[in-house]
Amino acid sequence: xxxxxxxxxxxxxxxxxxxxxxxxxxxxxxxxxxxxxxxxxxxxxxxxxxxxxxxxxxxxxxxxxxxxxxxxxxxxxxxxxxxxxxxxxxxxxxxxxxxxxxxxxxxxxxxxxxxxxxxxxxxxxxxxxxxxxxxxxxxxxxxxxxxxxxxxxxxxxxxxxxxxxxxxxxxxxxxxxxxxxxxxxxxxxxxxxxxxxxxxxxxxxxxxxxxxxxxxxxxxxxxxxxxxxxxxxxxxxxxxxxxxxxxxxxxxxxxxxxxxxxxxxxxxxxxxxxxxxxxxxxxxxxxxxxxxxxxxxxxxxxxxxxxxxxxxxxxxxxxxxxxxxxxxxxxxxxxxxxxxxxxxxxxxxxxxxxxxxxxxxxxxxxxxxxxxxxxxxxxxxxxxxxxxxxxxxxxxxxxxxxxxxxxxxxxxxxxxxxxxxxx
Amino acid sequence: xxxxxxxxxxxxxxxxxxxxxxxxxxxxxxxxxxxxxxxxxxxxxxxxxxxxxxxxxxxxxxxxxxxxxxxxxxxxxxxxxxxxxxxxxxxxxxxxxxxxxxxxxxxxxxxxxxxxxxxxxxxxxxxxxxxxxxxxxxxxxxxxxxxxxxxxxx
Numbered sequence: 141x142x143x144x145x146x147x148x149x150x151x152x153x154x155x156x157x158x159x160x161x162x163x164x165x166x167x168x169x170x171x172x173x174x175x176x177x178x179x180x181x182x183x184x185x186x187x188x189x190x191x192x193x194x195x196x197x198x199x200x201x202x203x204x205x206x207x208x209x210x211x212x213x214x215x216x217x218x219x220x221x222x223x224x225x226x227x228x229x230x231x232x233x234x235x236x237x238x239x240x241x242x243x244x245x246x247x248x249x250x251x252x253x254x255x256x257x258x259x260x261x262x263x264x265x266x267x268x269x270x271x272x273x274x275x276x277x278x279x280x281x282x283x284x285x286x287x288x289x290x291x292x293x294x295x296x297x298x299x300x301x302x303x304x305x306x307x308x309x310x311x312x313x314x315x316x317x318x319x320x321x322x323x324x325x326x327x328x329x330x331x332x333x334x335x336x337x338x339x340x341x342x343x344x345x346x347x348x349x350x351x352x353x354x355x356x357x358x359x360x361x362x363x364x365x366x367x368x369x370x371x372x373x374x375x376x377x378x379x380x381x382x383x384x385x386x387x388x389x390x391x392x393x394x395x396x397x398x399x400x401x402x403x404x405x406x407x408x409x410x411x412x413x414x415x416x417x418x419x420x421x422x423x424x425x426x427x428x429x430x431x432x433x434x435x436x437x438x439x440x441x442x443x444x445x446x447x448x449x450x451x452x453x454x455x456x457x458x459x460x461x462x463x464x465x466x467x468x469x470x471x472x473x474x475x476x477x478x479x480x481x482x483x484x485x486x487x488x489x490x491x492x493x494x495x496x497x498x499x500x501x502x503x504x505x506x507x508x509x510x511x512x513x514x515x516x517x518x519x520x521x522x523x524x525x526x527x528x529x530x531x532x533x534x535x536x537x538x539x540x541x542x543x544x545x546x547x548x549x550x551x552x553x554x555x556x557x558x559x560x561x562x563x
Numbered sequence: 564x565x566x567x568x569x570x571x572x573x574x575x576x577x578x579x580x581x582x583x584x585x586x587x588x589x590x591x592x593x594x595x596x597x598x599x600x601x602x603x604x605x606x607x608x609x610x611x612x613x614x615x616x617x618x619x620x621x622x623x624x625x626x627x628x629x630x631x632x633x634x635x636x637x638x639x640x641x642x643x644x645x646x647x648x649x650x651x652x653x654x655x656x657x658x659x660x661x662x663x664x665x666x667x668x669x670x671x672x673x674x675x676x677x678x679x680x681x682x683x684x685x686x687x688x689x690x691x692x693x694x695x696x697x698x699x700x701x702x703x704x705x706x707x708x709x710x711x712x713x714x715x716x717x
Contacts, residue, residue, distance in 0.1 A: 228645035228647070234686045266629055268686065269695075306627075308629035321588070326623055391688065391691075470646065477646070477683055477684075
């Protein structure tokens, strides 16, 4: 089984230096890409069917193709690596950032060249201190070797790259809010259109891609679209970094073919549930996805299959709910997070999420009222897609609505017995 | 108010962006790194230097979780309170910290040594529960090890 993204990542040693990375085939993709017209690179990435690994799952090559190109396009364009991984339950990009920073930088150089960007940013969350050091080192090494800066490898192409560390706000992961943060503003989302591909950072065409997405690029350039598609067990190309956390025997993160089943991930890779605990449900792709339950264990973890089961692949990092953990408390913890991290820009999110959080807290404390579940059902709809400015509140509504569907008896029991049955 | 060193660093950040104001978060990070927090005087000095109003800069400062507008201790403890750490009983760790330091979330010890803050997912869900003290990440923490960990800090 091929593992292109993690092949050169060794947990017990520092990441490859530039020299070691080159010995392992690193930066060959940059050399190759700089000799190909940018449009051909975009077509190759489109053809590979690489879908954005940040959660939305949009075709990456297609996204790049929306950037204006040619003589009449703006001279300044930007590429941003979204390394603001702050979704609860998600810990995949940390592995790539700390384990092989040159792979990300190489992917960024190729992506920037493809869209004609002359400046690249790595937008890194504050908590990833080790990654900050390693990326800074790797950027410096890449400048010294002529992979960054002016006239890269004699091609005439110029690219500057900067590391920007955030100051803590989940909203920064939303691409337009991230751009506001990079401009020194509050990280509130922007209205679309115009899309960032046309008017992004400082009003210039900008592509924001997830770290894992960008790390795939060098391998697609080196090996081709068909190779990439064949890595997968599903119609989505490539491998995927999957993670499992919660009360399983061996929580962890693994690179596996896109489309592996939930059962295989939990039972084989994560070693099954810890002794004394039974599986009750799972958020398949981070905190903002719908619960799936036992009947879904054989679902394939790819964008379409998980969507057909009523949830989202999201970041591919799953959080397991066991039979001794209270589903109401679980959802309360999530809503507390979303309510705190709401940027306050639009009313349903700013007002609705704290309300939901308070209702769940009172239910958990044994002070729930019979009408509370209707109110929560109503909120789950009102906070859903189409009613808010960005995807934060709809994301928060996903675990809530699915918990009300699959674990309703737990909510009712709390209200009926005026206490949490799990205490 | 701003030191020569700080101004030099802020000028470098300004050189990387199209207009001064865009460097405001970086400027606050620089000052906070030196002084621990952003006082009203520091806020005004940064705003003046970047030719923006203090109100505008304060609106940015207060938006972000880790720009401190109140004095903090010499060391910042960030305890992950997000979902996987919650499942894996981060509360036992929190209670142990409360007992040891006699502070709750949002508070600073009377000797000014530690400030304790809750933190959204630290991205180590496979090693829950976790906490970050300054630049040091602690994973799979057992509440019994806490005293030993805290004693490392002066």
